[in-house]
Amino acid sequence: MKYHFQTAEDLIKLTKLHKVPISEIAKLYESQRSGSALSTIRNKMKLTRDIMYKAVKKGIKSNKKSIMGISGSDAQKVYESLKNLKKMMGNKVTVRAMAYALAVGEQNARMGRIVAFPTAGGAGVVPGVLFSAAEHFKAGKRKLLRGMFCASAVGIVIAEGSTISAAKGGCQAEIGAAVAMAAAGLTEMRGGTPEQCFDASAIAFKSYLGLACDPLAGLVEVPCIKRNAIGCMAAIGASDMVMAGVKSYVPFDEVVRAAKDIGRTMPRTIKETALGGLAITPTGNRLKKKLGLRITREL
Amino acid sequence: MNEISIFDIAGPIMVGPSSSHTAGACKIGQFARALFHGTPRKVTFYLHGSFAEVYKGHATDRALLGGVLKMRTSDPLIKDSFKVADKKKIEYEFKKKFLGERYHPNTVEIVLENSRRKLSVIGSSVGGGVIEILKIDNFNIRLRGRAGKYLSLVVRHDKNKMVIPKLKEKVNALKGIRVHDVEQRTYKDKTLSILHTKGRRIKLPEVIELEKSMQHVDFIRSLSKLEKQ
Ligand code: SF4
Numbered sequence: 001m002k003y004h005f006q007t008a009e010d011l012i013k014l015t016k017l018h019k020v021p022i023s024e025i026a027k028l029y030e031s032q033r034s035g036s037a038l039s040t041i042r043n044k045m046k047l048t049r050d051i052m053y054k055a056v057k058k059g060i061k062s063n064k065k066s067i068m069g070i071s072g073s074d075a076q077k078v079y080e081s082l083k084n085l086k087k088m089m090g091n092k093v094t095v096r097a098m099a100y101a102l103a104v105g106e107q108n109a110r111m112g113r114i115v116a117f118p119t120a121g122g123a124g125v126v127p128g129v130l131f132s133a134a135e136h137f138k139a140g141k142r143k144l145l146r147g148m149f150c151a152s153a154v155g156i157v158i159a160e161g162s163t164i165s166a167a168k169g170g171c172q173a174e175i176g177a178a179v180a181m182a183a184a185g186l187t188e189m190r191g192g193t194p195e196q197c198f199d200a201s202a203i204a205f206k207s208y209l210g211l212a213c214d215p216l217a218g219l220v221e222v223p224c225i226k227r228n229a230i231g232c233m234a235a236i237g238a239s240d241m242v243m244a245g246v247k248s249y250v251p252f253d254e255v256v257r258a259a260k261d262i263g264r265t266m267p268r269t270i271k272e273t274a275l276g277g278l279a280i281t282p283t284g285n286r287l288k289k290k291l292g293l294r295i296t297r298e299l
Numbered sequence: 300m301n302e303i304s305i306f307d308i309a310g311p312i313m314v315g316p317s318s319s320h321t322a323g324a325c326k327i328g329q330f331a332r333a334l335f336h337g338t339p340r341k342v343t344f345y346l347h348g349s350f351a352e353v354y355k356g357h358a359t360d361r362a363l364l365g366g367v368l369k370m371r372t373s374d375p376l377i378k379d380s381f382k383v384a385d386k387k388k389i390e391y392e393f394k395k396k397f398l399g400e401r402y403h404p405n406t407v408e409i410v411l412e413n414s415r416r417k418l419s420v421i422g423s424s425v426g427g428g429v430i431e432i433l434k435i436d437n438f439n440i441r442l443r444g445r446a447g448k449y450l451s452l453v454v455r456h457d458k459n460k461m462v463i464p465k466l467k468e469k470v471n472a473l474k475g476i477r478v479h480d481v482e483q484r485t486y487k488d489k490t491l492s493i494l495h496t497k498g499r500r501i502k503l504p505e506v507i508e509l510e511k512s513m514q515h516v517d518f519i520r521s522l523s524k525l526e527k528q
Binding site (some may be wrong): 027030031033034041044045047067068107108110111112114117119120121123148149152153155159163164165166167168173181212217219220267271272273274275293 | 426
């Protein structure tokens with residue numbers, strides 16, 4: 001396959017060879033893989049974008065509790081704070097990104113319709129960062145799509161070299177992957193080179209290596225939803241550093257290898273089993289009891 | 300070819316809360332139902348690993364059952380799949396069971412039955428809504444549920460060299476469809492063959508016609524109606 005890639009190195013080579021950005025290679029790859037026309041793929045991504053957008057819009061307005069009742073109105077609070085930015089330390093882009101990410105996370109917990117990007121648990125980071133940035137740039141929808149395609153290509157590199165399953169790799173595989181993807185997507189939207197995109201991904205991903213997946217009572221709510229918001233800050237921070245001239249000392253492909261190894265050696269209790277970490281704190285156990293789940297240990 | 304799709308990453312479009320425990324579970328259910336063909340009266344889900352630990356909070360149970368009821372991953376009805384099954388008088392049960400070390404932590408065995416047949420399917424949800432089917436009855440296989448690539452036929456037949464070449468010929472004779480690749484597993488005197496096809500989707504009447512016209516074949520199932528993402 002002409003546009004086949006598995007690693008960042010493959011991808012960067014392809015972008016050089018064809019003199020196009022990562023997002024373009026992602027489109028060509030998908031077109032070749034599926035046999036669909038480029039326009040079909042672009043339309044499919046537009047549909048994806050629209051569904052994400054609806055989830056964001058619904059989420060920032062709603063204060064309905066989740067099905068299990070432990071999350072539900074934070075997106076609205078943070079979004080409201082945009083009216084009084086003087087009080088906040090973050091700027092408009094970061095605070096709005098957090099509000100959007102919380103919105104998607106809360107919609108997900110309400111069993112609303114979302115796009116798993118790359119997974120449902122980490123679905124808030126990419127739309128949070130990219131939508132907020134697009135509004136800032138007053139970017140056309142085109143640029144936003146570029147960010148999404150670029151982020152997806154990075155997701156493929158992670159899925160090929162490691163995993164995007166928390167049951168296999170812990171939260172580094174969900175929020176960590178999403179943050180790495182968003183960092184690259186944002187960097188491409190800002191006009192960064194493919195190398196810079198992967199530098200941003202590497203810096204972001206390194207900060208998430210080893211993160212436990214320890215959701216309370218196994219629900220994708222605590223700590224998941226807020227981790228999406230904080231993940232936006234990490235992605236934007238990594239991209240900012242790269243645009244200021246910083247590089248990642250460890251190349252992205254090696255970070256992915258590290259993630260795989262850490263995932264393999266990580267204890268089962270913190271890999272989406274709700275048997276360790278935050279899940280077995282007194283607060284976690286209280287919730288387990290409420291839902292009739294077995295209590296194994298308390299910290 | 301098994302390349303991951305861009306839309307395996309930017310997707311699936313789904314109802315929450317978990318891509319592996321909700322959307323992936325739903326897809327395994329859809330798969331099992333497509334292989335079963337017909338309406339089951341009773342469905343038993345054996346939950347393994349992380350599926351067994353946290354299925355409740357992720358609505359894995361509702362999603363698995365929803366999939367068996369042919370709901371899509373983005374169908375808001377998944378929330379109410381228990382009610383839908385009750386209405387359709389389909390019995391369902393969830394049990395925890397360790398299926399073996401070799402399986403991914405997000406794995407389920409689904410046993411579907413009615414008065415005419417019984418079928419068991421083992422499937423894993425390997426992340427981001429991507430699934431793999433690893434066992435159908437006694438046959439160990441590996442069907443990767445890649446986005447938009449469900450154009451396969453699953454055939455159980457007597458262990459007999461002549462069956463598949465003949466069937467291949469017949470499929471290739473259909474307009475716009477070509478057999479691209481065949482995988483086979485044999486258990487005792489039966490063989491399970493998976494014919495990966497290319498081109499258009501095969502229609503149900505065509506599948507039924509093929510099944511009728513072939514000797515030594517127990518069943519032919521098409522996966523081409525399965526959800527494309
Ligand atoms: S803690 Fe686990 S369930 Fe929650 S977002 Fe992270 S990986 Fe997903």
